[in-house]
Amino acid sequence: MLQPxxxxxxxxxxxxxxxxxxxxxxxxxxxxxxLKTLAEMASAVTIGCSWCVDxxxxxxxxxxxxxxxxxKVPDWRSHEESFTELERLVMEYAEAMTATPPAVxxxxxxxxxxxxxxxxxxxxxxxxxVENLRSRTNSAxxxxxxxxxxxxxxxxxxxxxxxxx
Numbered sequence: 001m002l003q004p005x006x007x008x009x010x011x012x013x014x015x016x017x018x019x020x021x022x023x024x025x026x027x028x029x030x031x032x033x034x035l036k037t038l039a040e041m042a043s044a045v046t047i048g049c050s051w052c053v054d055x056x057x058x059x060x061x062x063x064x065x066x067x068x069x070x071x072k073v074p075d076w077r078s079h080e081e082s083f084t085e086l087e088r089l090v091m092e093y094a095e096a097m098t099a100t101p102p103a104v105x106x107x108x109x110x111x112x113x114x115x116x117x118x119x120x121x122x123x124x125x126x127x128x129x130v131e132n133l134r135s136r137t138n139s140a141x142x143x144x145x146x147x148x149x150x151x152x153x154x155x156x157x158x159x160x161x162x163x164x165x
Contacts, residue, residue, distance in 0.1 A: 003051060003143045004134075025130055031116070031123040034065055035090050038083075039124055040131040041073045042094035049135035050145040058148035086115055090124065097128045 008015040037060050044052035053074070060070040072079040076091050083091070089112055096103040113121040 003146055004138055007141045007143065028123050030119040031127065033063055035087065035124065036127050037063060037065060038073060038087055039090050039094040039128050041070065042076070042091040043098045043128050043131040044135045045074045046095050046098040047132070047135040047139060049139045051138045051143040052131070052135045054145035054147070054149045058151065089115070093124070094128045097125070098132055
């Protein structure tokens with residue numbers, strides 16, 4: 001069983017509401033799934049949620065994303081050549097949104113909005129917020145990597161304390 005579900009199981013109304021919310025989020029399809037995954041992973045890495053990075057790596061594998069690229073998300077700035085300009089902007093935006101306080105510039109937001117369109121930009125923004133909810137909740141509950149990525153050909157890079165790779 002998934003650790004977040006076990007933890008939330010201590011409050012059944014929270015568990016039911018959360019899964020209802022996640023089932024609705026899963027129906028959003030305006031944003032390219034690869035960009036969505038990179039944004040979620042960049043946010044999870046910034047927060048330092050090893051459970052979320054582990055699950056995200058496994059999810060990326062199930063989507064057919066190149067794991068060599070996905071494994072570089074924790075240190076994407078050192079591997080910029082592995083990512084398109086749009087992918088780099090998406091990860092930069094996810095990190096900026098995840099910072100406390102948020103550090104999104106008007107220029108970054110407008111650049112992404114112009115490239116993605118309003119609908120996908122709103123979805124990106126909300127997905128980063130959703131990943132913040134997931135990662136911060138899982139981290140605060142003390143959840144750690146559950147071994148999902150062990151089944152992947154290229155495992156994720158381990159997170160160091162504070163979220164750095």
